[in-house]
Amino acid sequence: MNMLAIDTSTQILGVALMKNDIVVAEMTTNLKKDHSSRLMPVLNQLMQQADMKPEDLHKIVVAHGPGSYTGTRIGVTTAKTLAWTLDIPIIPVSSLKALGYNAAPYQGYVCPFFDARREAVFTGLYHFSAGVFSLVKEDRHIKMEEWTTELNTLQKPILFLSPDFAKHQACLNESGLARVHAPDSSHLLRPSNLLMLAETEPAVPAHEVTPNYLRVTEAEANWKKRQKEEKNNG
Amino acid sequence: MGEFNMTDQIILGIETSCDETAAAIVRNGKEIISNVVASQIESHKRFGGVVPEVASRHHVENITIVVEEAMKQADMTWTDIDAIAVTEGPGLVGALLIGVNAAKAIAFAHQKPLIDVHHIAGHIYANRLEKDFEFPLLALIVSGGHTELVLMQAHGQYEVIGETLDDAAGEAYDKVARILELPYPGGPQIDQLAKEGDPVVDFPRAWLKAGSFDFSFSGLKSSVINYVHNKEQRNEAVDKSIVAASFQESVVDVLVEKTYQAAMKYGVQQVIVAGGVAANSGLRYNIQARFAPSNIPVQIPPLQLCTDNASMIAAAGSIQFEQKQFAGWDLNGNPAKLLTSIHKNLST
Numbered sequence: 096m097n098m099l100a101i102d103t104s105t106q107i108l109g110v111a112l113m114k115n116d117i118v119v120a121e122m123t124t125n126l127k128k129d130h131s132s133r134l135m136p137v138l139n140q141l142m143q144q145a146d147m148k149p150e151d152l153h154k155i156v157v158a159h160g161p162g163s164y165t166g167t168r169i170g171v172t173t174a175k176t177l178a179w180t181l182d183i184p185i186i187p188v189s190s191l192k193a194l195g196y197n198a199a200p201y202q203g204y205v206c207p208f209f210d211a212r213r214e215a216v217f218t219g220l221y222h223f224s225a226g227v228f229s230l231v232k233e234d235r236h237i238k239m240e241e242w243t244t245e246l247n248t249l250q251k252p253i254l255f256l257s258p259d260f261a262k263h264q265a266c267l268n269e270s271g272l273a274r275v276h277a278p279d280s281s282h283l284l285r286p287s288n289l290l291m292l293a294e295t296e297p298a299v300p301a302h303e304v305t306p307n308y309l310r311v312t313e314a315e316a317n318w319k320k321r322q323k324e325e326k327n328n329g
Numbered sequence: 330m331g332e333f334n335m336t337d338q339i340i341l342g343i344e345t346s347c348d349e350t351a352a353a354i355v356r357n358g359k360e361i362i363s364n365v366v367a368s369q370i371e372s373h374k375r376f377g378g379v380v381p382e383v384a385s386r387h388h389v390e391n392i393t394i395v396v397e398e399a400m401k402q403a404d405m406t407w408t409d410i411d412a413i414a415v416t417e418g419p420g421l422v423g424a425l426l427i428g429v430n431a432a433k434a435i436a437f438a439h440q441k442p443l444i445d446v447h448h449i450a451g452h453i454y455a456n457r458l459e460k461d462f463e464f465p466l467l468a469l470i471v472s473g474g475h476t477e478l479v480l481m482q483a484h485g486q487y488e489v490i491g492e493t494l495d496d497a498a499g500e501a502y503d504k505v506a507r508i509l510e511l512p513y514p515g516g517p518q519i520d521q522l523a524k525e526g527d528p529v530v531d532f533p534r535a536w537l538k539a540g541s542f543d544f545s546f547s548g549l550k551s552s553v554i555n556y557v558h559n560k561e562q563r564n565e566a567v568d569k570s571i572v573a574a575s576f577q578e579s580v581v582d583v584l585v586e587k588t589y590q591a592a593m594k595y596g597v598q599q600v601i602v603a604g605g606v607a608a609n610s611g612l613r614y615n616i617q618a619r620f621a622p623s624n625i626p627v628q629i630p631p632l633q634l635c636t637d638n639a640s641m642i643a644a645a646g647s648i649q650f651e652q653k654q655f656a657g658w659d660l661n662g663n664p665a666k667l668l669t670s671i672h673k674n675l676s677t
């Protein structure tokens with residue numbers, strides 16, 4: 096199996112390659128630089144290093160969010176167009192699930208999250224046990240305070256993983272949640288995780304692959320609100 | 330493809346700079362093989378204008394479907410395609426990124442040359458799909474984002490000799506349409522209303538300083554706002570057709586006269602009109618009438634080539650293909666891209 100993995104859903108740019116079932120190349124940067132101009136050069140360079148041509152690829156796996164809207168679209172557009180034009184399967188994987196997989200082989204609850212501004216996060220709850228990585232609470236957009244209250248009902252220690260950990264540390268401290276500490280390097284999504292997780296998710300027709308924004312646009316939210324008001328008034 | 334020559338140059342164009350997801354295949358820069366446009370106008374109507382984030386979301390949903398349709402309609406495979414041309418800018422950055430990254434993915438997958446096209450160069454080259462160019466050539470580009478006079482001495486040589494100092498002509502149309510409470514998009518609505526009214530209100534024409542080919546529409550816009558406002562304060566009915574006709578006459582007068590003066594000054598062989606506002610019937614009629622005695626042919630593309638499309642991007646890209654001006658894998662969307670000549674050292 097030859098597979099390409101792409102993640103541009105946060106500030107991290109990640110590309111990984113599998114060749115004959117082996118992870119042969121992986122690159123991540125954690126820089127405030129644009130993804131659009133850098134993704135294809137990185138992809139090209141890694142493919143060259145691995146002596147792979149585009150037509151050697153059997154499958155593409157992409158982190159399709161949640162995360163930065165523009166960032167996610169760059170990876171998703173590149174991945175879906177490559178998959179469509181090469182006529183190979185594409186597997187969209189939750190960016191949170193991919194980050195949560197950094198915790199392997201930890202046993203217990205894992206909570207990956209990305210900052211979503213205004214004290215909110217994109218997050219979900221996952222669980223590792225005996226090598227099985229499973230979803231416990233669906234990915235969502237939620238205020239961090241509300242989320243920690245919900246997690247408190249579990250009464251179990253949780254490993255939090257996030258590139259935006261520092262921003263929400265105070266809230267986590269106040270929550271009284273029993274937390275497991277992870278080293279700094281574990282908070283950065285490794286694109287090779289996507290290669291490992293490809294088997295756990297179904298392939299989707301390339302035309303139908305879109306980012307999982309988890310939020311409607313502000314314009315649409317306002318429009319829906321107006322529609323509702325007009326309905327109530329009329 | 331049996332019917333095509335081996336020496337034919339076949340370019341796939343992709344355009345996503347605003348609210349149309351478009352792909353097209355053009356032969357030799359002059360002949361449309363397929364032209365597919367997925368318009369988002371119905372989606373943006375409810376907001377009264379294009380919402381950038383909504384536009385970006387639609388582009389990513391539509392992009393591969395639209396390119397596939399262009400390939401199907403042309404009955405072509407990737408071996409038939411010589412290069413991929415894409416709008417690099419100007420436009421909405423989030424929207425541009427979808428076309429740029431899709432184009433890079435296709436070019437990379439099939440190891441084809443990638444061509445970065447300026448959106449306005451595309452509008453100009455929409456005309457070449459109808460009739461070949463004669464130089465020197467003067468192009469009047471009028472759209473929601475642009476009002477420019479561009480002088481061309483040769484293919485790929487662009488000299489901007491006039492541009493708007495404030496609003497684009499299409500922007501003024503949208504704003505006046507909003508004042509008159511006309512549905513979005515306002516341009517065609519005003520054009521339609523203008524046919525029903527007499528241009529009896531004397532709105533200002535911004536000629537600017539003598540010999541200037543620049544434009545300004547903000548004064549005109551304020552003048553229309555004041556006129557409607559005063560009428561309302563006096564509880565007088567506003568005759569929308571009269572306002573539309575008077576406003577349109579003011580815009581068209583300036584566009585046509587400046588184009589004419591520039592054409593005379595530079596002794597051009599051909600005048601072309603491009604961009605969304607080129608679909609305006611008042612502009613189409615009056616510019617032809619002004620140039621009729623001069624023997625300078627005025628070329629205006631058919632309506633479907635005035636609005637954003639990808640065949641114009643492929644047509645402009647064809648010149649860059651001939652001149653071997655290709656983009657690298659680091660191509661990015663450039664929302665403020667300048668219209669510069671392909672060979673800078675040749676431009677005047």
Ligand SMILES: [Zn+2]
Nearest residue numbers: 472604605637
């Ligand atoms: Zn345009």
